[in-house]
Amino acid sequence: MSLIPVMVDLNRRHVVIVGGGKIATRKMKLLKETGARITIVSPSIEAALQSLQKNGDFIWKPKQFEKQDIADADVIIVATNDSEINQQVVEGAPCHALINDTEDAERGNMTFPSFFRKGRLTVSTSTGGASPSLAKMINQKLQTLFDDEQYEEYLDFLYDCRKLIKGSSLSKSEKIDFLRKLLDDEFKNKEKRRNLVETLKAKK
Structure with a gap:
């Protein structure tokens, strides 16, 4: 399996998590702010998931997995503790779906890297399945480089300036x-940033 890093917009996409234990809970907490339509298929779910389900964060199908449960899924997360069921999920997945197999990454076609966000900045780290713990450790070290709150303001400045520059009358080289x-x-420096923004606004 040869993977490349991408950023995916899951808003309104259908995500199906097969399993209701700790791994399913972690994935659910990761995905619940994405705007995805999330369904969990599992005869039972742990207490943390029950709380989220009461908030309407996902639809729970309290049943054993069947192939039709993933027929219209855009993303499938395989997270049961039964290897046979996990294999059935992978084999029954529609050809268009992204599959994250938490038991055997090689059976899927996507993984969730360790990552952190700082405002507009997202940094992710993957070890290709060799050691998620090492990826997490590396990410924690990287995070210390961007802990300054001013970094978030600086990224907002870069974003605003980029829009102003692209919409300006400047030549391509300028x-x-x-x-x-x-x-x-x-x-x-905040004052320098403010002055440049005003300069760019004048060049519209």
Whole structure:
């Protein structure tokens, strides 16, 4: 399995989690803010999932897995403690679906890397299934590099400036120069950032 990192918008996509234990709970907590339509298929679910289900965060089908449960799924998360059922889920998946097999990553076609967010910044780390614990450790070390709250403000500044530059009357080469200039250390200063934004607004 050869994987590449991508960012996926799951808003309104149908995600089916087969399983109701600790792994299913972790995946559910990760996905519940994405806007996805989430269904959990499992005869029982643990207490943490029951609380989320009462909030309407997902639909629970209290039953054994059947192939039709994933017929219209965009993303399938295989998370039971029964290897035979996990195999059935993978084999029954529609060809268009992304499959995360938490028991055997090689059977699926997607994984969830360790990641953290800081405002607009998202940093993820994967070890290709070799050691999720190491990926988490690396991510924790990386996170210390971006703990400064000013970094979030700086990223918002970069985002706003990029929109202004792309919509300005500047030539292509001038736009490229401006985008590079934004990375200069001088723009870590709030006053410098404010002045540049005003300059760019005047160039519309």
